[in-house]
Amino acid sequence: MKQREPGLSTRAIHGPLVRRASQSPINTPVYQSATFVNQVGSSDEVMYTRYGNNPNQIAIANRLAALEGADAAIFLASGMGATALAHLAVLQSGDHLLATDWVYGGTRVLFTRELSRLGIDVTFVDPSSTREWRNRMRKSTRAIFVETPTNPLARVLDLEPLAKLCQVEGMVLIVDSTFATPMNFRPIEHGADIIIHSATKYLNGHSDVIAGAVVSNNDVIEVVRGLLKTWGQSIDPHAAWLIDRGMKTLAVRMGAHNRNALAFARWASEHPRIGAVHYPGLEHHPDHELAREILDGFGGIVGLQLDGGPEASERVLRRLRVASHAPSLGGVETLVSEPRLTSHAESTAKERKAQGFPDGFIRVSVGIEDVEDLIADFKRALSGT
Ligand SMILES: *Cc1c(COP(=O)(O)O)cnc(C)c1O
Numbered sequence: 001m002k003q004r005e006p007g008l009s010t011r012a013i014h015g016p017l018v019r020r021a022s023q024s025p026i027n028t029p030v031y032q033s034a035t036f037v038n039q040v041g042s043s044d045e046v047m048y049t050r051y052g053n054n055p056n057q058i059a060i061a062n063r064l065a066a067l068e069g070a071d072a073a074i075f076l077a078s079g080m081g082a083t084a085l086a087h088l089a090v091l092q093s094g095d096h097l098l099a100t101d102w103v104y105g106g107t108r109v110l111f112t113r114e115l116s117r118l119g120i121d122v123t124f125v126d127p128s129s130t131r132e133w134r135n136r137m138r139k140s141t142r143a144i145f146v147e148t149p150t151n152p153l154a155r156v157l158d159l160e161p162l163a164k165l166c167q168v169e170g171m172v173l174i175v176d177s178t179f180a181t182p183m184n185f186r187p188i189e190h191g192a193d194i195i196i197h198s199a200t201k202y203l204n205g206h207s208d209v210i211a212g213a214v215v216s217n218n219d220v221i222e223v224v225r226g227l228l229k230t231w232g233q234s235i236d237p238h239a240a241w242l243i244d245r246g247m248k249t250l251a252v253r254m255g256a257h258n259r260n261a262l263a264f265a266r267w268a269s270e271h272p273r274i275g276a277v278h279y280p281g282l283e284h285h286p287d288h289e290l291a292r293e294i295l296d297g298f299g300g301i302v303g304l305q306l307d308g309g310p311e312a313s314e315r316v317l318r319r320l321r322v323a324s325h326a327p328s329l330g331g332v333e334t335l336v337s338e339p340r341l342t343s344h345a346e347s348t349a350k351e352r353k354a355q356g357f358p359d360g361f362i363r364v365s366v367g368i369e370d371v372e373d374l375i376a377d378f379k380r381a382l383s384g385t
Contacts, residue, residue: 008067008183009251015063028059030241049237052076052228056240063247064203064213067182068195072221074228075213075240079178079198080106081233082212084114086196087145088231089214089223090172093119096140100127100157102150102355104176105343111145130161137169147176148185149291152303152339152363153278153356156287156295163191178202178330183254184297194220201330202300204246205253209239253332256368257300263371264364264378265302273312273382275360278303301329302364309360313338317362319381322374329365334374336364 006017031054036047047053052061052074065073076082087110091097099111101124111122123136127146144166148157159175166173175187178198187195197203199211214224228234235243258281265279280291281298291298306313317325323334327342337343340359344352349359366374 006066011066012063012183012250013248015059015066028056028241028244031055031237033237050229050232050234052225052234054237054240056237056244057235060240060243060247061213063244064182064197064215067186067250068215069182069186069188070195070215071218073213073215074221074224075199075211075235075243076228077212077233077235077239078210079196079200079212080110082196082198082214083107083176084110085224085227085231085233086174086194086214086216087115087120087143088227089220090143090174090194091115091120092142094140095120095142096138097122098125098133098136098141098144099123100146100150101125102127102153102155103145103147104151104178105346107145107147107176109346127157128155130165133162133165141169141171143172143174145174145176147179148187149179149280149295149299149301151179151343152301152361154179154280154285154299154301154303156280156291158290158294159187159190159192166193167191179299179301180295181250181254183251184258184295184299188215190294193217198330199243200328202254202257203250203330204243205250205331206242206246207328207331207333207335209242209246211235211239211243253368254297254300257366258297260368260371260374261300261302261364261366262298264366264374267375268302268304268378271379271382273307274304275307276303276305278305300366302366303357304362304364305357306360306362309358310338310340313360313362315384316378316381319384320377322369322377323364323367329363331365332368334365334367334369336362338362 034049061073099122125132125136172193174194175192176196177187178201181202195215197213199213262281265277268274269277279302323336326335327337
């Protein structure tokens with residue numbers, strides 16, 4: 001009989017299925033050890049936690065690879081560490097990178113300040129136009145980098161035209177899939193070559209770890225592992241263990257984030273003091289049809305444009321009790337932040353307005369509390385009582 005391919009919840013809990021030995025622990029114990037015994041004269045792989053081959057690091061890497069439908073994965077000490085090494089793995093001095101203009105602030109700094117120092121040129125492209133990508137290509141273009149869904153407007157990109165372009169032109173398609181997680185979108189099924197996650201966000205899901213991951217084929221992951229040995233951003237075993245625990249509930253958490261965010265966005269879109277609501281699950285969102293087609297869930301991030309500018313948003317933010325004002329996202333608790341103070345602090349007010357989120361915009365990372373409590377919290381904060 002043909003074996004059924006395990007579903008995403010099963011994969012999130014078990015990773016690749018193996019027969020377990022009698023009295024083996026259900027959970028991978030914390031191997032809080034920098035190094036491991038290497039028999040004299042043995043040709044076994046040398047185990048050392050900076051090499052990314054500590055058992056806690058390996059356990060979560062196998063689990064994430066299984067979830068993404070990829071050959072291999074590797075966890076690193078932060079999402080930024082993962083983004084840096086994924087790009088160093090495929091780009092050399094003299095190469096050119098095409099990057100989406102709708103990009104996480106830290107990634108923009110990495111591209112403009114750091115890659116340029118290494119002789120790698122980056123051009124930012126409006127990702128909504130497939131033709132633009134082709135127009136900006138050079139002979140030296142080696143890769144395309146995108147994020148989807150994007151921060152903070154939750155725009156959803158169609159990877160297939162980009163994957164085709166990459167295939168024809170011999171380029172690599174790199175996707176930051178932090179907002180989606182494999183529960184909502186699996187970029188490899190749409191032609192991506194390399195996936196990046198900030199595991200700080202949904203993969204861990206409890207706002208208590210900084211981590212990142214790169215997912216790809218074995219060749220790319222071995223190059224990233226080689227870079228890790230030298231550049232050194234390895235994840236600590238205990239942090240890896242926390243992610244191990246967090247990832248087991250990824251399916252139920254993402255289901256709750258998707259449901260709560262949709263209910264919250266629907267409620268917000270009816271509120272008279274909220275000018276606009278950005279959520280791909282709402283019919284008026286510019287990517288709603290595409291999102292319905294390619295995503296398994298619309299995600300947990302909702303953008304709210306409050307009438308009355310930054311003063312109004314500050315007044316509302318001060319009154320919230322369920323939601324906390326803090327950067328970051330993807331945890332079980334609801335967090336709100338303002339792009340003008342966090343992800344887009346380096347842009348001017350005019351630039352933020354041109355990008356579609358004038359000051360007074362707040363990003364809500366909808367948690368998995370009872371959504372009625374979250375709605376009541378915002379209702380009270382907006383009414384000023
Ligand atoms: C947070 C984030 C990052 C950076 O991740 P860290 O774990 O904070 O280094 C990269 N990309 C996206 C989309 C993010 O939200």
